[in-house]
Amino acid sequence: MADTATTTDTRVPTVIADGVHVIYKVHGAGARKGGATAALSRVFSRRPSPGMKEVHAVKGVTFTAHKGEAIGLIGSNGSGKSTLLAAIAGLQPVARGRIYSHGQPSLLGVNAALMNDLTGERNVVLGGLAMGMSKQQIRERYQGIVDFSGINEKDDFISLPMRTYSSGMGARLRFSIAAAKDHDVLMIDEALATGDAAFQRRSQARIEELREHAGTVFLVSHSINTVRETCDRAIWLEAGVLRMDGPSAEVCDAYEAFTAGR
Numbered sequence: 323m324a325d326t327a328t329t330t331d332t333r334v335p336t337v338i339a340d341g342v343h344v345i346y347k348v349h350g351a352g353a354r355k356g357g358a359t360a361a362l363s364r365v366f367s368r369r370p371s372p373g374m375k376e377v378h379a380v381k382g383v384t385f386t387a388h389k390g391e392a393i394g395l396i397g398s399n400g401s402g403k404s405t406l407l408a409a410i411a412g413l414q415p416v417a418r419g420r421i422y423s424h425g426q427p428s429l430l431g432v433n434a435a436l437m438n439d440l441t442g443e444r445n446v447v448l449g450g451l452a453m454g455m456s457k458q459q460i461r462e463r464y465q466g467i468v469d470f471s472g473i474n475e476k477d478d479f480i481s482l483p484m485r486t487y488s489s490g491m492g493a494r495l496r497f498s499i500a501a502a503k504d505h506d507v508l509m510i511d512e513a514l515a516t517g518d519a520a521f522q523r524r525s526q527a528r529i530e531e532l533r534e535h536a537g538t539v540f541l542v543s544h545s546i547n548t549v550r551e552t553c554d555r556a557i558w559l560e561a562g563v564l565r566m567d568g569p570s571a572e573v574c575d576a577y578e579a580f581t582a583g584r
């Protein structure tokens with residue numbers, strides 16, 4: 323396993339996770355049991371509701387990410403990958419531990435909020451503004467974003483509302499908007515899995531460029547091959563626990579051996 327915290331390390335840290343725990347509180351079945359008096363008494367005694375369930379999604383994860391790294395997050399379904407990214411982006415509170423980051427990490431998920439009733443064109447503008455780009459910068463990069471997404475390859479889809487797009491087209495446009503800006507820390511959740519081969523090649527090249535501009539890229543993917551090809555480092559989570567952190571080839575091999583044995 324790579325030792326990323328040696329005292330002679332001259333690399334510049336961008337994200338430090340220090341013993342991070344994330345716990346979801348789920349108000350499930352039975353939450354209404356006991357009536358109003360019992361609920362009020364629980365409020366005063368600070369006892370949790372009987373229907374409240376806790377999901378301990380991330381358990382004491384520690385790592386340091388550096389400028390210029392592309393880090394793949396791998397692990398079985400429900401192992402806490404998306405939750406960890408949301409915590410790094412500041413979208414999910416941390417129950418224990420700390421996260422330090424350089425700049426504002428941008429989370430690009432397949433579910434990233436674009437407006438379905440607006441055209442792709444309006445979404446490019448709004449998405450750019452939301453990322454802090456000026457109108458002038460958006461105007462300059464608009465055509466590049468549309469070309470990168472490949473949305474207009476078959477027809478003039480960019481002037482249609484996003485609800486008319488396939489899920490792959492939507493994901494490609496989201497990636498293209500986010501990738502138009504140089505991010506200190508860019509986190510991508512499964513976006514690459516949705517594009518076709520040509521789009522994946524463009525995305526990989528763009529991730530390479532983002533790294534060269536000294537940013538850090540995190541990529542959550544179920545495709546081990548994508549992580550091998552795109553990332554130099556991988557972090558493997560299993561049931562919320564960090565199982566392995568090191569060069570992506572080694573971590574992917576170990577993960578594949580683990581999944582083959584199950």
Ligand SMILES: Nc1ncnc2c1ncn2[C@@H]1O[C@H](COP(=O)(O)OP(=O)(O)OP(=O)(O)O)[C@@H](O)[C@H]1O
Nearest residue numbers: 346348377379397398399400401402403404405406
């Ligand atoms: N909003 C939520 N409320 C309650 N529990 C949640 C919530 N989101 C995720 N979880 C739970 O937290 C755990 C980690 O989920 P998470 O989505 O982070 O895993 P993942 O590794 O990204 O999964 P996948 O590979 O299936 O996308 C799972 O047990 C999941 O059921």
